[in-house]
Amino acid sequence: MADPKGFMTTPREEWPRRPVEERVRDWNEVYVPGALLPIISRQANRCMDCGIPFCHEACPLGNLIPEWNDLVSREDWRAASDRLHATNNFPEFTGRLCPAPCEAGCVLAINQPAVTIKNVEVAIADRAWQEGFAPPRPPDRLSGRTVAVVGSGPAGLAAAQQLTRAGHTVAVYERADQVGGLLRYGIPAFKMEKRHLNRRLEQMRAEGTKFRTSTVVGRDIGAAELRARYDAVVLATGATAWRELDVPGRELAGIHQAMEYLPLADRVCEGDLEVSPLSAAGKHVVIVGGGDTGADCLGTAVREAAASVTQLDIYPLPEAERDEDTEPWPTYPKIYRLSAAHEEARELRTAPAAVADARLFAASTLRFTGDPDGHVQALQLVEVDERRRPLPGTERTLPADLVLLALGFSGPDRGDGLIDQLGIALDPRGTIVRDDEFATNVPGVYAAGDAARGQSLIVWAIAEGRAAAAAVDRRLSEGASHLPAPIGPYDKPMRA
Numbered sequence: 334m335a336d337p338k339g340f341m342t343t344p345r346e347e348w349p350r351r352p353v354e355e356r357v358r359d360w361n362e363v364y365v366p367g368a369l370l371p372i373i374s375r376q377a378n379r380c381m382d383c384g385i386p387f388c389h390e391a392c393p394l395g396n397l398i399p400e401w402n403d404l405v406s407r408e409d410w411r412a413a414s415d416r417l418h419a420t421n422n423f424p425e426f427t428g429r430l431c432p433a434p435c436e437a438g439c440v441l442a443i444n445q446p447a448v449t450i451k452n453v454e455v456a457i458a459d460r461a462w463q464e465g466f467a468p469p470r471p472p473d474r475l476s477g478r479t480v481a482v483v484g485s486g487p488a489g490l491a492a493a494q495q496l497t498r499a500g501h502t503v504a505v506y507e508r509a510d511q512v513g514g515l516l517r518y519g520i521p522a523f524k525m526e527k528r529h530l531n532r533r534l535e536q537m538r539a540e541g542t543k544f545r546t547s548t549v550v551g552r553d554i555g556a557a558e559l560r561a562r563y564d565a566v567v568l569a570t571g572a573t574a575w576r577e578l579d580v581p582g583r584e585l586a587g588i589h590q591a592m593e594y595l596p597l598a599d600r601v602c603e604g605d606l607e608v609s610p611l612s613a614a615g616k617h618v619v620i621v622g623g624g625d626t627g628a629d630c631l632g633t634a635v636r637e638a639a640a641s642v643t644q645l646d647i648y649p650l651p652e653a654e655r656d657e658d659t660e661p662w663p664t665y666p667k668i669y670r671l672s673a674a675h676e677e678a679r680e681l682r683t684a685p686a687a688v689a690d691a692r693l694f695a696a697s698t699l700r701f702t703g704d705p706d707g708h709v710q711a712l713q714l715v716e717v718d719e720r721r722r723p724l725p726g727t728e729r730t731l732p733a734d735l736v737l738l739a740l741g742f743s744g745p746d747r748g749d750g751l752i753d754q755l756g757i758a759l760d761p762r763g764t765i766v767r768d769d770e771f772a773t774n775v776p777g778v779y780a781a782g783d784a785a786r787g788q789s790l791i792v793w794a795i796a797e798g799r800a801a802a803a804a805v806d807r808r809l810s811e812g813a814s815h816l817p818a819p820i821g822p823y824d825k826p827m828r829a
């Protein structure tokens with residue numbers, strides 16, 4: 334570190350967000366452009382180089398955090414970029430989207446605000462692009478072996494990039510019209526603008542990865558053909574089978590799944606559609622589900638100028654501070670967090686009937702009621718205790734013209750027939766069973782990301798894609814692989 338007393342003299346400062354009034358009028362990222370680089374070297378210098386970096390272990394990619402903190406504090410951006418890209422294919426994604434379990438494990442966080450690790454990561458990644466430190470890295474020679482990757486989310490992309498760089502000929506199959514998985518359709522542009530994804534895809538194309546979009550594997554190309562054509566197959570199809578809400582009135586019009594709603598808003602941003610057919614404009618919106626997907630619906634509905642937006646969370650209001658008895662440092666604690674979308678809702682008072690940030694905690698949906706035309710009109714809820722038992726006398730009704738269900742995902746979608754055609758074994762949760770080498774029960778077929786892990790995070794998807802690529806490369810090169818693999822355990826609980 335450039336100044337060993339940095340952690341005592343410099344307070345934590347994060348990348349500032351743009352004013353709410355300004356940012357809800359567009360779809361660009363919520364941060365002030367250009368405001369991170371001037372502060373980041375001093376922030377990196379807050380790293381104590383503690384000797385036993387729990388942050389490094391807490392990061393599923395095993396990012397070399399103290400090393401690049403030191404290099405950034407000395408303004409050696411090229412070396413910092415090399416160290417960062419050594420463990421992470423897409424740091425501009427994680428630097429924007431990761432919930433940063435590393436920061437919960439930062440040793441400084443025992444009694445002070447953690448180092449802004451995620452901000453340092455994104456600063457290195459963006460600077461690397463600016464300065465040309467991340468050129469395409471095509472392989473020196475081809476192995477003559479072929480790999481099909483099914484699914485182009487972060488797991489599929491990481492696997493494809495690693496395998497292409499190892500010299501294999503890789504084709505990525507994607508059923509959507511564009512590459513990116515949830516990074517393309519799902520995660521709103523105000524969290525990560527699509528230009529970051531497009532830039533990486535250009536790099537991957539220049540390295541030799543081929544993309545086949547609008548191709549449903551299992552329908553447009555059969556599983557048998559895929560296996561016959563390629564030496565190995567990596568399934569990175571995500572966990573897109575959504576959970577349902579089985580309450581009276583669910584059949585009414587105007588009640589949609591979050592993942593029916595969010596991709597349409599993305600298409601408006603991309604210029605594919607002028608207006609979303611499910612736009613929240615002028616509507617009373619209720620989001621059922623208190624997680625990140627629900628928060629993304631909230632930020633989207635606010636930008637579409639909803640009349641009101643309320644988000645229901647069945648869990649009680651979390652504590653402000655970690656409970657040292659049940660969730661001691663360095664675990665990732667369940668505490669009250671205010672996302673950018675919640676900050677917007679709080680400032681704009683989108684839900685007068687809810688707590689200030691638009692969320693109603695400990696709220697369980699009882700039923701929906703509709704108008705004579707069969708369109709939803711209201712949602713009835715009841716407060717529940719920690720065991721989800723209704724509290725008598727707490728029923729209330731919220732107006733609702735648009736209801737968005739954000740209740741999570743159970744596993745890979747089986748509608749396209751791929752899993753059944755291949756004869757892939759699933760566990761009781763519905764996710765793909767694979768061994769320590771990422772191999773499924775079908776020889777030559779591997780699985781990575783949400784499809785095998787269950788609904789999770791970008792950082793885990795990249796880590797799994799890298800690890801699966803290393804396993805495939807070991808087999809194709811008969812044990813002579815040089816691809817690094819993040820060290821598991823990959824059977825950890827799904828959330829950070």
Ligand SMILES: Cc1cc2nc3c(=O)[nH]c(=O)nc-3n(C[C@H](O)[C@H](O)[C@H](O)COP(=O)(O)OP(=O)(O)OC[C@H]3O[C@@H](n4cnc5c(N)ncnc54)[C@H](O)[C@@H]3O)c2cc1C
Nearest residue numbers: 484486487488508514515550570571782783789790791794
């Ligand atoms: C709305 C939303 C917001 C999120 N926000 C965050 C966040 O801020 N931070 C974070 O860390 N995580 C976030 N997540 C979770 C994160 O996006 C996922 O964990 C991650 O994208 C999983 O990556 P994946 O590659 O396994 O699958 P996915 O990204 O789901 O990609 C799978 C791809 O496979 C394709 N596919 C499926 N079947 C076939 C087939 N038969 N043929 C061809 N293609 C097929 C799908 O079309 C899809 O493009 C969010 C999730 C959602 C739903």
Ligand code: SF4
Nearest residue numbers: 392427431433435451
């Ligand atoms: S990927 Fe996530 S956990 Fe790893 S260093 Fe970046 S922010 Fe931290």
